[in-house]
Amino acid sequence: MSKHGCAEKAALLIGESLSDREVDIVDLKRKMDVDLSRYDTVIVGGSIYLGSLQRGIRNFCSRNLAMLLEKRVGLFICCMNEGGAARAHYDAVFDGALRAHATAAGIFGGELDFGKLSLLEKSVIGQAVNITESCSRFDEKAVGEFTAKF
Numbered sequence: 001m002s003k004h005g006c007a008e009k010a011a012l013l014i015g016e017s018l019s020d021r022e023v024d025i026v027d028l029k030r031k032m033d034v035d036l037s038r039y040d041t042v043i044v045g046g047s048i049y050l051g052s053l054q055r056g057i058r059n060f061c062s063r064n065l066a067m068l069l070e071k072r073v074g075l076f077i078c079c080m081n082e083g084g085a086a087r088a089h090y091d092a093v094f095d096g097a098l099r100a101h102a103t104a105a106g107i108f109g110g111e112l113d114f115g116k117l118s119l120l121e122k123s124v125i126g127q128a129v130n131i132t133e134s135c136s137r138f139d140e141k142a143v144g145e146f147t148a149k150f
Helices: 006-017 055-063 083-093 096-101 119-129 140-148
Strands: 041-049 072-078 104-107
Touching: 006 041, 006 072, 006 140, 041 055, 072 083, 072 096, 083 104, 104 140
Parallel strands: 041 072, 072 104
Antiparallel strands: none
16 A cells, blocks of 8 residues: 555565566555455555554554464565664554564655645655655665565
């Protein structure tokens, strides 16, 4: 699930990297009903937006926690925070049991395209992370390292 496209970019890169396998990329914004019994590996990711992961992803993980704990799982976030602040977001948004079970954990940085943001979003983001113009902190190397674990 992606708010402005960064998590989608990460999912597509992961899919390309795993091209030797059958890969389905599902946008939970459009399709919340996913039959997880069809998969042995599930990667769940999204973007941190105003300090939280999208509700749809949180609900998906809660509803499917028991089944996810039976699968090979990867978890990732995209966010503009770096270092410890980014790790704190990751730890806060995914269930502890799911984090402990995950084969791979990814923190891929983020991107802000001010052309896609409302005036309110620009103001809040400017205050929250002190960014006032479009920029990218997306880390393709981190995506590659994450994918290598699968």
